[in-house]
Amino acid sequence: MARTKKLLLAPALVLALSLSACVGQDDKDGPVSEENSPQEALDLAKKTLDETSGVQLELKAEDLPANAPGIVLTGASGVAVHPRAFEGDIVASLSGLTQNGQVVAIEDTVWVKIALLGNAFQELDPGKIGAPNPAQLIATEGGLSDLLVSTGDVEEGDSVRGGSNNDEVLTEYTGTLAGDDVTVLVPTASGDTFDVVYQIAGNGELRSMAITGVFYADTDPMTYTVSFDDYGTTQKITAP
Numbered sequence: 001m002a003r004t005k006k007l008l009l010a011p012a013l014v015l016a017l018s019l020s021a022c023v024g025q026d027d028k029d030g031p032v033s034e035e036n037s038p039q040e041a042l043d044l045a046k047k048t049l050d051e052t053s054g055v056q057l058e059l060k061a062e063d064l065p066a067n068a069p070g071i072v073l074t075g076a077s078g079v080a081v082h083p084r085a086f087e088g089d090i091v092a093s094l095s096g097l098t099q100n101g102q103v104v105a106i107e108d109t110v111w112v113k114i115a116l117l118g119n120a121f122q123e124l125d126p127g128k129i130g131a132p133n134p135a136q137l138i139a140t141e142g143g144l145s146d147l148l149v150s151t152g153d154v155e156e157g158d159s160v161r162g163g164s165n166n167d168e169v170l171t172e173y174t175g176t177l178a179g180d181d182v183t184v185l186v187p188t189a190s191g192d193t194f195d196v197v198y199q200i201a202g203n204g205e206l207r208s209m210a211i212t213g214v215f216y217a218d219t220d221p222m223t224y225t226v227s228f229d230d231y232g233t234t235q236k237i238t239a240p
Contacts, residue, residue, distance in 0.1 A: 005201065006014060009089065009128070022240050031159050031202055032044065032171050032201065032202050033156055033159070033198045034202075037116050038155060038156045040206075041171065041200055042149060042151060042155075042198065042233070043148070043149060044200075045198070045200045046145040046146070046148040046149055046206075047150050047204070048203070048204040048205050049138060049144075049228065049231075050140040050143045052082070052233075053081060053232055054079055054080060054232070055080055055233055056077075056078075056079060056228070056230040056231060057077065057078060057079070057086070057088075057226065057227070057228060058075075058076070059075060059077070059135070059225070059226050060224070060227075061073070061223070061224055062222060062225065063221075063223060064093065064222055065216060065222060066096060067219055068093075068216040068219055069130075070094070070129055070130055070213075071093070071129040071130070072092065072093045072094070072216070073090065073091075073092055073132070073186075074093050075091035076089065076090045076091070078103070080138045081237060084106070085105060085106045085237040086104070086105040086135045086237070087104050087235065088102070089102055089103070090112070092116060092131075094116055099115050101113055101114025101115070102119075103134055104238075104239065104240050105133055105135035105136075106237060106239060108135075109123060109135065110124050110125070110126050110133055110134065111159065111240050112124045112126075117232075126187075127187045128139040130188040130216075131186075132150065132187065136184060137184070137185075142184060142185060143184060144185065144209065144226060146184070147184070147196065147211075148178055148198070150177060150178070150181045151173075151175035151176065151196060151198075152176045152177050153176050154175040155174050155175065157172030157173060157174055158171075160172060162199060162207055163207070164229065167201075168201050168202065169201070169202055170199040171199070171200050172197055174195070174197050175195075175196055175198075176196065177193065177194045177195075177196050177213075178193060179213075181194075182194050182211055182213070182215075185226070186224070188216065189214075190214055190215070190216065191213040191214035191215065191221070192210060194211050194213030195212045195213065196210065196212075197210045205228070205231050207213070207227065208228065209225070209226050210223055210225040211223065211224050211225075
């Protein structure tokens with residue numbers, strides 16, 4: 001009888017251990033807030049982004065004003081690596097006309113291929129059209145990571161699920177940014193202050209930042225969201 005009970009208990013024990021392992025895998029990264037104050041979490045996120053070899057980066061515009069002046073960057077996606085370089089696709093708008101294009105940026109030189117400007121890659125000063133230098137976005141100085149340590153009124157928000165398989169616990173942090181700080185994203189940003197929401201994974205990786213405010217003069221507030229994934233990405237980026 002005792003042997004029979006052991007045989008019956010064995011499958012149940014295996015099942016329990018398997019379920020426990022699955023739960024552990026789903027929760028492999030607990031909230032970054034467990035061991036860090038809000039400012040410590042943002043400091044860790046900057047350090048993690050600054051020290052990685054590269055990331056997959058995506059930028060999206062929400063509630064873009066119809067009367068935004070000139071050529072406006074509405075989206076971008078690609079690989080950003082250290083030292084300063086970027087290669088990927090962009091979406092731009094001019095007076096409501098949307099165009100897809102390609103961009104390569106190495107240090108301070110940017111090449112763009114988009115129908116609005118021609119059918120071949122050409123060098124472009126993105127600042128002249130109010131766009132950021134994509135190579136600067138993850139620069140260790142003067143890049144988006146600087147915003148993490150420049151944020152004022154930082155408060156911890158909710159914990160949410162995220163990641164490519166929804167298997168990460170992300171902690172949200174809210175705060176404010178000075179208008180001068182966000183010019184790394186939109187050089188013409190005209191608002192005095194901007195609201196920001198960060199999502200940070202348990203391992204200290206910044207997953208996204210959403211910045212809301214008046215980016216273009218005499219327009220309503222809008223939001224730019226930048227997402228970061230695949231930390232440790234490597235890619236050799238060369239001039240087109």
